[in-house]
Amino acid sequence: MHKKLILVTNDDGIAAPGILFLSNIAKQFGQVCVVAPDKPQSGMGHAITINSTLRAHKTKLHQVDFEHACSGTPVDCIKFAINKILPRKPDLVLSGINHGSNLSINVIYSGTMSAAIEGSMEGIPSIGFSLCNYSIEADFSHGEKFIKEIIQKLLTHKSEETTCLNVNIPNLKADEIKGIKVCRGAKSNWVEEFDERRDPYGVPYYWLTGNLVNFEKNHPETDLHLNEQGYVTVVPVGFDMTKHNQIPALSNLF
């Protein structure tokens, strides 16, 4: 069997502690390539760069054979790595570890998860990892054994469809984490607030803030609940956006 080729990216930027931790774990599973944004790209969703140009330059932060910082989004990084950097299509895409939660509806806004989804769109098993701690000084080591277990199991998992996993690690010490639970994303939504300020010239500007409202509080099958209960949550994620169940009723309209 050939050595596994593992592509690592993130949305916090190539020098973030989370991706340095993840690329080190990845080295235990195969040959690692890191192509990640040259600056933070949080909240970029599935954005790609089509109205402007991309740059990429080699870095030596991760001490791997192929390592580039790219001026684009996390999804750009996946496309660029596969098409311009890697000798062949990778066997696994790892994204993260994100500094902060990507539970529930956050998948759709997350650059971390969009990179993983893009990997799965290319037919590559992919995992996005997030630690539910927004601090740049967060301790990623508490999740290590769970991350290794999930990577190991996905690498040997047989499935007709490509698998993409959204993994969220609670902000707990290793011995406080209760285990791993496969589940679905909770139904939730952000209630936004725009924090309005004035610049030194008196002109208003805004910060997007808000609160996540869980529509399924305490529902035992959902990631928000299980993560709160102390589990590492694993949600399989897809990219078929068609809402098939609505087709019959809508077809009757036209």
Added chain:
Amino acid sequence: MHKKLILVTNDDGIAAPGILFLSNIAKQFGQVCVVAPDKPQSGMGHAITINSTLRAHKTKLHQVDFEHACSGTPVDCIKFAINKILPRKPDLVLSGINHGSNLSINVIYSGTMSAAIEGSMEGIPSIGFSLCNYSIEADFSHGEKFIKEIIQKLLTHKSEETTCLNVNIPNLKADEIKGIKVCRGAKSNWVEEFDERRDPYGVPYYWLTGNLVNFEKNHPETDLHLNEQGYVTVVPVGFDMTKHNQIPALSNLF
């Protein structure tokens, strides 16, 4: 019954011909509010602005009561409109008309469609319109009667779940368009090419380009095929990213 409040946005920017055409149509259905990007934001997917600030200023391009150009993404525009501009939650979100196709897998990259999806996440019926013609001088009038019919029918459509529609108008004259078909997105993927160039200083830079490969050529239930056949395609779109069918097999792993 109160007058319908209709929020119009796009990803090509508030001054693009496509959104000017759409806001004019919208006026026939209620009170129109336009909050759209102050510059092109194509390919922005579901990106939001969280690492930097937002600006917004009033414009008079659309001659409506509420009209703002926003420095953010299409999804930012929806959030900003609902939270800062509009007197109440709108009854309908319209996004577009995009200058170019958003068929099949393109939904996930599209700023136009992500704005509509964000509307539906807020519980508002939403439609993204795209004309399969990338020219800034495209003639949007050929799609007018179909756009009106779809808006009219969605406004009176009763459904338990919020409806979000991805509408693609073929690049044909009105009398060549065969009608409207509700269908699903075709399975497809982009095969990317990065066009590598050198700047005047000899440093490489890249343009992301590529070709869409249809995995379901000529499949009669898919948007790519029906659009090619001359139909206005209407695909209901969702935002639940969980791949529910994979949960049982993955649960057995852990």
